[in-house]
Amino acid sequence: MESPVAELLPALAEASRTVGSPQIRHAGTLGGNLGTCSPAGDGLPVVSALDGIVHMASAAGERSLSVHEFMIGVKRTARQPGELITGVTLPVLTGWQGYSKVGVRNAMVIALASTCLATDLEGRNVRLALGSVGPTILRCAEAEAFAATAVSFETRSVSVADARRFGELAAAASRPIDDHRATAEYRRHAIGVLASRLLRRAFPNE
Numbered sequence: 106m107e108s109p110v111a112e113l114l115p116a117l118a119e120a121s122r123t124v125g126s127p128q129i130r131h132a133g134t135l136g137g138n139l140g141t142c143s144p145a146g147d148g149l150p151v152v153s154a155l156d157g158i159v160h161m162a163s164a165a166g167e168r169s170l171s172v173h174e175f176m177i178g179v180k181r182t183a184r185q186p187g188e189l190i191t192g193v194t195l196p197v198l199t200g201w202q203g204y205s206k207v208g209v210r211n212a213m214v215i216a217l218a219s220t221c222l223a224t225d226l227e228g229r230n231v232r233l234a235l236g237s238v239g240p241t242i243l244r245c246a247e248a249e250a251f252a253a254t255a256v257s258f259e260t261r262s263v264s265v266a267d268a269r270r271f272g273e274l275a276a277a278a279s280r281p282i283d284d285h286r287a288t289a290e291y292r293r294h295a296i297g298v299l300a301s302r303l304l305r306r307a308f309p310n311e
Contacts, residue, residue, distance in 0.1 A: 114195060116154065116202035116221050120147040123206060125213055136190040139175065142182045145237045149176070150221035151195075151204055153234035153242040158194040163187040169194075176241040200224030200258075201307040206236070207295045209286065217287045218295040220275070222303035229258055231307070233300060238279035238292050245300075248274035252304060262310035272301030 111118035117135075124130050124147050138146035139159055149172075152159075157172045161184060172193075175183050184190065202223035208214030219236035231252035235243040248271050255267040263271075276297035281289040 113197045114151070114155075114202075116204045116223060117148065117151045117195070119204040120151050120219075120221070123147050123204070123212075123216075135193055139172075139190055139193070140182070140184070142176050142178075142180050142241065144179065144239060144241055145216045145219070147204070147206065147216060147219065147236070149242045150219055150234040150236040151202075151223075152193060153244060154202070154221040154223040154232040155195045155198070156232070159190060160192040160194065161185075161188040162191045163189065167191075172242075173244070179240045198223055198225045198227075200226040201261075203303050203306055205299045205303055207299065215286070218279075218281070218292045218299065220296060220299040220303055222300070222307055224258075224307050226258055229253065231256065231304070233275060233303075235275065235279055235296055235300075238281040238296055240280070243278060243280065245275050245278040248278060248300065256304070256308045257310075260310055261308045263304055263308040264311060268301045268304045268308075271304050272297035272299075275300035 135148045138148040152172045158169050159175045160169045204221045206216040206219035216237045218238055221234045223232045231249055233245040233248050252271050256263045276293045279293050279296045281292035283289050
């Protein structure tokens with residue numbers, strides 16, 4: 106994904122660069138991620154963290170849903186028969202945002218655990234969404250509330266201890282399973298590490 110979209114939505118650009126091969130990246134769409142609604146979809150934690158709005162249309166008319174209303178379960182959405190996804194609206198936030206995931210290798214791999222963190226300097230909040238560790242994308246209300254008071258938006262700083270605690274809260278919010286790719290314990294640990302690292306990237310000063 107190139108500018109200007111990558112400049113406005115850097116977390117989406119990061120997530121897009123982790124998807125499959127260049128051939129797949131040129132053919133794939135965010136609408137495809139939403140339509141399949143796999144909890145491992147790389148674009149979905151970004152849309153969730155940014156509180157995206159999904160737009161749909163059919164012969165009966167048009168409607169829009171929050172992504173949190175749109176995703177209702179494992180590969181299940183609120184899209185009705187005959188409806189097509191026509192677009193997604195994402196806000197442009199004023200703070201840092203990033204995406205990170207863990208897989209069984211460094212490229213062309215499905216996420217075993219993924220995280221998107223987005224900061225909103227104007228709203229003075231931190232958003233965190235988790236992928237591959239629940240039936241759908243999970244938001245971490247407790248971790249977000251903790252971060253809002255633990256970080257300094259003015260100096261872009263957070264203590265090592267608070268970043269670690271943020272990761273612990275994120276891990277506690279995850280609902281992973283054991284499967285042939287990884288254990289639930291490993292996924293939960295990975296979420297804690299990824300979330301903590303993203304918070305330190307967003308607030309690099311101590």
